[in-house]
Amino acid sequence: MSNFAITGNVRIRRILIRAAFILFMLILAVFLFFGGKAHTLLLDNKTIEKEGKIYRELNVVEVRIGSGKEEELLKKDRVKIDVSGQRQVITVTFPGDDGNEKIIKKTFHLKAGVPMYLISIPAFIAGADGWIEPFEPSN
Amino acid sequence: MKDKSPLLEMRNISKDFFGNSVLKDVSFKLEKGEILGLVGENGAGKTTLMKILFGMTVIRDTGGYSGEIFLEGKPVSYKTPFEALDDGIGMVHQEFSLLPGFTAAENILLNRESTKNNFMTELFGDRMKNLDRKDMRKRALKAIGKVGVQLHEDMLISDMPVGHKQFTEIARELEKDNIKLLVLDEPTAVLAESEAEILLKSMKKLSSEGISIIFISHRLREIINITDKILILRDGRIIQEKPTSSTNISEIAEAMVGRELEVSKREDVRVFDRTFLSVSRLWVNMPGETVRDVSFDVNEGEIFGIGGLAGQGKLGIPNGIMGLFPGGGEIILDGKKIGLNSPRIALDSGMAFVSEDRRDVGLLLDEPLDWNISFTAMQVQNKFLKPIFGNLIKWRDEKAIQNAAKGFIDALEIKCTGYSQKAQELSGGNQQKICLAKAFIVEPRVLFVSEPTRGIDVGAKKIVLDTLIKNNREKGTTIIMISSELEELRSVCDRIAIVDEGKIAGILPATRPAADFGLLMLGTAPVSGGAE
Amino acid sequence: MLKNDKDNVIKFLETNLVPILFVIIIAFALPLSGFSVRYLFNEIIVRLVRNLFLVLALLLPIMAGMGLNFGMVLGAMAGEIGLIFITDWNITGLHGMFLAMILSIPLSILLGWMCGKILNRAKGREMVTSYILGFFMNGVYQLVVLYGMGSVIPIASDSIVLSRGYGIRNAVNLTGIRQSLDKLLPLKIGTTLIPVATFALIAVLCVFIIWFRRTKLGQDMRAIGQDMAVAEASGIDVARTRIISIIISTVLAGFGMVIYLQNIGTMNTYNSHEQVGMFSIAALLVGGASVNRAKIGNAILGVVLFHLMFVISPMAGKNLIGQAQLGEYFRVFVSYGVISISLVLYAIRKQRDKARAGIALADAQEVRD
Numbered sequence A: 001m002s003n004f005a006i007t008g009n010v011r012i013r014r015i016l017i018r019a020a021f022i023l024f025m026l027i028l029a030v031f032l033f034f035g036g037k038a039h040t041l042l043l044d045n046k047t048i049e050k051e052g053k054i055y056r057e058l059n060v061v062e063v064r065i066g067s068g069k070e071e072e073l074l075k076k077d078r079v080k081i082d083v084s085g086q087r088q089v090i091t092v093t094f095p096g097d098d099g100n101e102k103i104i105k106k107t108f109h110l111k112a113g114v115p116m117y118l119i120s121i122p123a124f125i126a127g128a129d130g131w132i133e134p135f136e137p138s139n
Numbered sequence B: 001m002k003d004k005s006p007l008l009e010m011r012n013i014s015k016d017f018f019g020n021s022v023l024k025d026v027s028f029k030l031e032k033g034e035i036l037g038l039v040g041e042n043g044a045g046k047t048t049l050m051k052i053l054f055g056m057t058v059i060r061d062t063g064g065y066s067g068e069i070f071l072e073g074k075p076v077s078y079k080t081p082f083e084a085l086d087d088g089i090g091m092v093h094q095e096f097s098l099l100p101g102f103t104a105a106e107n108i109l110l111n112r113e114s115t116k117n118n119f120m121t122e123l124f125g126d127r128m129k130n131l132d133r134k135d136m137r138k139r140a141l142k143a144i145g146k147v148g149v150q151l152h153e154d155m156l157i158s159d160m161p162v163g164h165k166q167f168t169e170i171a172r173e174l175e176k177d178n179i180k181l182l183v184l185d186e187p188t189a190v191l192a193e194s195e196a197e198i199l200l201k202s203m204k205k206l207s208s209e210g211i212s213i214i215f216i217s218h219r220l221r222e223i224i225n226i227t228d229k230i231l232i233l234r235d236g237r238i239i240q241e242k243p244t245s246s247t248n249i250s251e252i253a254e255a256m257v258g259r260e261l262e263v264s265k266r267e268d269v270r271v272f273d274r275t276f277l278s279v280s281r282l283w284v285n286m287p288g289e290t291v292r293d294v295s296f297d298v299n300e301g302e303i304f305g306i307g308g309l310a311g312q313g314k315l316g317i318p319n320g321i322m323g324l325f326p327g328g329g330e331i332i333l334d335g336k337k338i339g340l341n342s343p344r345i346a347l348d349s350g351m352a353f354v355s356e357d358r359r360d361v362g363l364l365l366d367e368p369l370d371w372n373i374s375f376t377a378m379q380v381q382n383k384f385l386k387p388i389f390g391n392l393i394k395w396r397d398e399k400a401i402q403n404a405a406k407g408f409i410d411a412l413e414i415k416c417t418g419y420s421q422k423a424q425e426l427s428g429g430n431q432q433k434i435c436l437a438k439a440f441i442v443e444p445r446v447l448f449v450s451e452p453t454r455g456i457d458v459g460a461k462k463i464v465l466d467t468l469i470k471n472n473r474e475k476g477t478t479i480i481m482i483s484s485e486l487e488e489l490r491s492v493c494d495r496i497a498i499v500d501e502g503k504i505a506g507i508l509p510a511t512r513p514a515a516d517f518g519l520l521m522l523g524t525a526p527v528s529g530g531a532e
Numbered sequence C: 001m002l003k004n005d006k007d008n009v010i011k012f013l014e015t016n017l018v019p020i021l022f023v024i025i026i027a028f029a030l031p032l033s034g035f036s037v038r039y040l041f042n043e044i045i046v047r048l049v050r051n052l053f054l055v056l057a058l059l060l061p062i063m064a065g066m067g068l069n070f071g072m073v074l075g076a077m078a079g080e081i082g083l084i085f086i087t088d089w090n091i092t093g094l095h096g097m098f099l100a101m102i103l104s105i106p107l108s109i110l111l112g113w114m115c116g117k118i119l120n121r122a123k124g125r126e127m128v129t130s131y132i133l134g135f136f137m138n139g140v141y142q143l144v145v146l147y148g149m150g151s152v153i154p155i156a157s158d159s160i161v162l163s164r165g166y167g168i169r170n171a172v173n174l175t176g177i178r179q180s181l182d183k184l185l186p187l188k189i190g191t192t193l194i195p196v197a198t199f200a201l202i203a204v205l206c207v208f209i210i211w212f213r214r215t216k217l218g219q220d221m222r223a224i225g226q227d228m229a230v231a232e233a234s235g236i237d238v239a240r241t242r243i244i245s246i247i248i249s250t251v252l253a254g255f256g257m258v259i260y261l262q263n264i265g266t267m268n269t270y271n272s273h274e275q276v277g278m279f280s281i282a283a284l285l286v287g288g289a290s291v292n293r294a295k296i297g298n299a300i301l302g303v304v305l306f307h308l309m310f311v312i313s314p315m316a317g318k319n320l321i322g323q324a325q326l327g328e329y330f331r332v333f334v335s336y337g338v339i340s341i342s343l344v345l346y347a348i349r350k351q352r353d354k355a356r357a358g359i360a361l362a363d364a365q366e367v368r369d
């Protein structure tokens, strides 16, 4: 009762702190939402044509998403990988033209509203724009 | 002083409980630092008057009151006790309001605990503050110091003798630092004389510090000794208002009761030939009233008194024999050994006990009087039960219960509207009479009564004592009466034992002069009593 | 002296009747079941991880004198609704789990507040009331989840919506968050995996409870638990405090439910919460708690004893009479049995206390210890 007289200053400070806390919770929720959002990535090693250009499949290529398992894709392989979070790193290892191994590493962002993406490895290696595209599974 | 308005003025206060008028046009004034004695018979309306002042919700729930109250000249009318508290009025009620599982310190500081901030308070508010136990202990000790007693701040209320509970409650009021007016409703009724002495002393000190006190008591000597002014209520009216210096005990007593008090003459000491109850080497571990080594015999049909100073162990004896506190030793009743430490065994063997701690236990406050009176007898002895279908179902015999209740209401002059009134609605002294009736109705072979006249007005005291004697003479009940009032013991008992330091200092016939008993109380032990 | 000891022993037996009974039954059934110590140890760890948080959620209302909070199923429902959403949104891992907890908070607070309000109108009959309230809210929950979700409340994922287009399926797969907390900090002892992170979270709750008891609010709850009238007279806002205790309990139950289901990995949309309420309360009682007194130790002991019993009883049943499916019936039977016994014992004790008050004697003794 009376022993808990709250002066105006304290009251305002408390309101601010509480508001900040609720805001923090909301931000945390948003962070958790985007950070934990699961996406399916289809890694594809097939010859494709994009905007009139042809990207040739590789004989063998190793792909890794984030710190996940290294996937070895042979010709015409397609591998499904589940990831969570929007920011992802792709690492592709393949034999270059000079016979030496080449590594390309790239950071990319996924959209929260898109559950599935198709990643074309040949296009990726060639540095084409459309190497990653949303994918609609046709049931 | 006089040119200023008084601290408190109550003007033309009237109150009725659904047509039953209990206060009629009561007016009085109280100056700062003054001690006002409020006296009157049981049911005269003393407690009700104070409840009105303190804004107790019962008053509003039962239709409010009429009249005006002024505090320091300002008109006030409290809707809740909290408003009264905020204005610096504290009240110690006739009933305890303590939490048995909390310590003295926790109770004294209930809802006024010392707290420390922590990070959670910013988020979830002040109630997330941590308790500051150290500071609480300090504050509690300070408040206990104001009362002037030795009281362990870490002791649980449930472990306390009744006097300590009372002190805890008073300390709770004194802990409030804005206190201007303290209302004490029969604070000394549960205290032994030496304890009361301490309380009176600290009341004097408080009044010299400028705190006004309204003091209700049935012990007129206390009233005379301590108050500045005395207000006498009879049937809800002020009969007399006089400065203490111009009146005396017998004048007050007569004004209270409205007739002259007759002095009872005691009979000669009777002679008995058969030992009925034999107690040997009894010890009882009752906090504050430890019994160390007590042996005595009580004869069949005798009234045996036990007296002594507070804290010496006289209260421990019945509490131990009835199994309320752990103890050891040998109890032989009518040739049969009685087990200790079990109230049930004690009850079943035909012993009954009216405890000194009546205010805390004893009555089912929400139940009617007849029920309260007959309950024990029904539980323990299957009295008032009519068997139906052989013995399969037992039915309460309402008619018999009501008749018995009526009998006691008449015999003990219990002031009530009838046997179906709730115990709660009775005045404190009348509740106490119900407790006695409950014990009588069991018709025990041995009846222990502890402090039977506490909280009973001067006129009714005689009724209570006479009822004890009547029971003893007519029913042959062996009675063991424990009291701190020697005169009371001497007027009804056959023999009196004086307890000192947990042992019997001596047993004398009641006809011996009072001085002999006084010597027993003082002679073998210093008058410490844990009090001075 | 001797007599006193005997009284104490009787008192001890009386207050610990249920745990003692369970220890005895387990002592008999354990050898019959033929399980290895390692297996049982493993099981106990799993059960503690799953259930302890939920059981601990019951402690505060008991402290505030409101008895066993059957209303905890409301919190469990809130937790489930949080889980339905994160599953729909496809939020995985720890992120998903914590998001489900956060989502459950506002719902738990709302439900807890409502429950507390209602219980304040039913003082002295809190347990029955909260039990019925749980039933009633179960109906509301079913209405919302079975008809509202997918129609009014947007739910996109086909995997959790019934084929008719609205309503959540009977079983929701929680693979996305399955054991995400348990596996965060795994510690292997022998063959047993100790989920350190989950235990850490439970430990945090225990510390919170202990700390909470020492706050002003905790003190107020203890006061109310002892005597509402006295607490009220001292100015404590009894109604509000009781509501707060129920809200905290409900929120914690919501968290507990999320932890429980992340361990199991699938959610029984329409039954999980009912079971959880009953089993948690039974477990607490088995641990020696009573309607007005419960400690953290009771919760731990209760979970161990109660679930150990269920782990071994089917096997013991099979080995004894060749029937294993008795186990499930047995489980429900025992849960209800334990709850009924405890409530009856409580009622008897209360009655006896009242009788004692009437006898004016023994009550003093009862209060004393």
Ligand SMILES: Nc1ncnc2c1ncn2[C@@H]1O[C@H](COP(=O)(O)OP(=O)(O)OP(=O)(O)O)[C@@H](O)[C@H]1O
Pocket: B017, B022, B040, B041, B042, B043, B044, B045, B046, B047, B048, B049, B058, B062, B094, B415, B416, B424, B425, B426, B427, B428, B429, B430, B455
């Ligand atoms: N809640 C109530 N409902 C009905 N009557 C009541 C209620 N409270 C008190 N009374 C009646 O009012 C009268 C005055 O009671 P009150 O408690 O003021 O007496 P008192 O002077 O304090 O007596 P005592 O010395 O015995 O304490 C009594 O007759 C009592 O029965």
Ligand SMILES: [Mg+2]
Pocket: B046, B047, B048, B094, B185, B427, B428, B429
């Ligand atoms: Mg009174």
